[in-house]
Amino acid sequence: MKPIVILGSGLAGYTVARELRKLDTHTPLHIITADDGRFYSKPMLSNALGKGMRPEQLASADSAKMAADLNATLWTDTRVTAMDANAHTLIARGETVEYAKLVLALGAEPVRPPLQGNAAAEVCSVNDLMDYTRFRRALEGKKRVAVIGGGLIGCEFANDLRAAGFLVDVISPGKAPLDRLIPEQAGHALEKALANLGVTWHLGNTVKAVDKRDSGYRLTLADAAVIEVDVVLSAVGLRPRTELARDAGLEVNRGIVVDRQLRTSHPDIYALGDCAEVAGLVLPFVMPLMNCARALAKTLAGEPTPVSYPAMPVLVKTPAHPVVVSPPPLSGTGQWEVEVREDGVRALFYDAAHTLRGMALTGSAVAEKTVWIKELPVVLA
Numbered sequence: 001m002k003p004i005v006i007l008g009s010g011l012a013g014y015t016v017a018r019e020l021r022k023l024d025t026h027t028p029l030h031i032i033t034a035d036d037g038r039f040y041s042k043p044m045l046s047n048a049l050g051k052g053m054r055p056e057q058l059a060s061a062d063s064a065k066m067a068a069d070l071n072a073t074l075w076t077d078t079r080v081t082a083m084d085a086n087a088h089t090l091i092a093r094g095e096t097v098e099y100a101k102l103v104l105a106l107g108a109e110p111v112r113p114p115l116q117g118n119a120a121a122e123v124c125s126v127n128d129l130m131d132y133t134r135f136r137r138a139l140e141g142k143k144r145v146a147v148i149g150g151g152l153i154g155c156e157f158a159n160d161l162r163a164a165g166f167l168v169d170v171i172s173p174g175k176a177p178l179d180r181l182i183p184e185q186a187g188h189a190l191e192k193a194l195a196n197l198g199v200t201w202h203l204g205n206t207v208k209a210v211d212k213r214d215s216g217y218r219l220t221l222a223d224a225a226v227i228e229v230d231v232v233l234s235a236v237g238l239r240p241r242t243e244l245a246r247d248a249g250l251e252v253n254r255g256i257v258v259d260r261q262l263r264t265s266h267p268d269i270y271a272l273g274d275c276a277e278v279a280g281l282v283l284p285f286v287m288p289l290m291n292c293a294r295a296l297a298k299t300l301a302g303e304p305t306p307v308s309y310p311a312m313p314v315l316v317k318t319p320a321h322p323v324v325v326s327p328p329p330l331s332g333t334g335q336w337e338v339e340v341r342e343d344g345v346r347a348l349f350y351d352a353a354h355t356l357r358g359m360a361l362t363g364s365a366v367a368e369k370t371v372w373i374k375e376l377p378v379v380l381a
Helices: 011-023 042-046 063-070 129-139 152-163 184-197 243-247 286-300 364-373
Strands: 004-007 029-032 059-061 073-075 080-084 089-092 095-098 101-104 108-110 144-148 167-172 200-203 207-213 216-221 226-229 231-234 238-240 256-258 269-271 276-278 314-316 323-326 335-341 344-350 356-363
Touching: 004 011, 011 029, 011 063, 011 286, 029 063, 042 129, 042 152, 059 063, 063 073, 080 243, 101 286, 129 231, 144 152, 144 216, 144 226, 152 167, 152 184, 152 314, 167 226, 184 200, 184 335, 184 344, 184 356, 216 231, 256 269, 269 286, 276 286, 323 364, 335 364, 344 364, 356 364
Parallel strands: 004 029, 004 101, 029 073, 101 269, 144 167, 144 231, 167 200, 256 276
Antiparallel strands: 080 089, 089 095, 108 238, 207 216, 216 226, 314 323, 323 356, 335 344, 344 356
């Protein structure tokens, strides 16, 4: 019997495997991953420092245990170099691997900002546990860190680094943090709280060049300002990994295009997680991934199941000023109704019919999340 093959051992790949094994304990399962196969919680990467957790403490199981628990063959540190969708084959380790069905859980890769300077290649990014381990080594004995990017991950790392005692500069082109997710007033509330914690903001600005300077780095900003730091972390966003799928002739748009059953343009190949564009949506968050994994496991086990998305608010891990956001649809029209309080912001996005389509709660207003979640419409019915 040909196996089901899963490419990727992140949360998407392993969750599909676990859910499948609840329904089907016998079909051969083969997992191929470019990393070392340890299981860990990726969201914890951006708040482990403040909790005093070492990188090795974030992994709850190694590859051998995962293979045993899932009754799967697991190839670690292995990249697939080619895929033939019609022949149902992959090339990995120079070998041809056959599959009955293939699951692409390839994740996303960090966007690299266009930087000049002789140390542009030394800028860190954190997208997995191995990246994080290297970043933690870079921090040893250091004091000042520059974070490029004021989005969700940049803000979480800024809070975590500052809580761990580092001096932190954040450089972002937006007028306020999280400007792609929440209205400006809510972003300013987070900006103020992190500034009170000791974070230095450089908003409306970008990094032009990174140059080596003694034991650290000199950052030249677009406005000609100069910042001297010990470590530079880029957190400007992620891009779905689509190259393998594109080269195999699968339909690719912003991500690997799949339908509600997570099926790609080839009937025996599926995709989920950060690499996938599900019914036109690219949602690189945990809750969509979990819903996809459960639905896909049923489909792989012989019960075709379309994925459904309920309202899925995202918790931004910034203890200095918590944020919960459910962004309105990108194509939606409407406006934010914002109430600024002394210790938080409540922002609600209504469409022309005054139907609630999104929310952003910060600080004390986060306590209201249950009330407003009940009013939010489902994302995919």
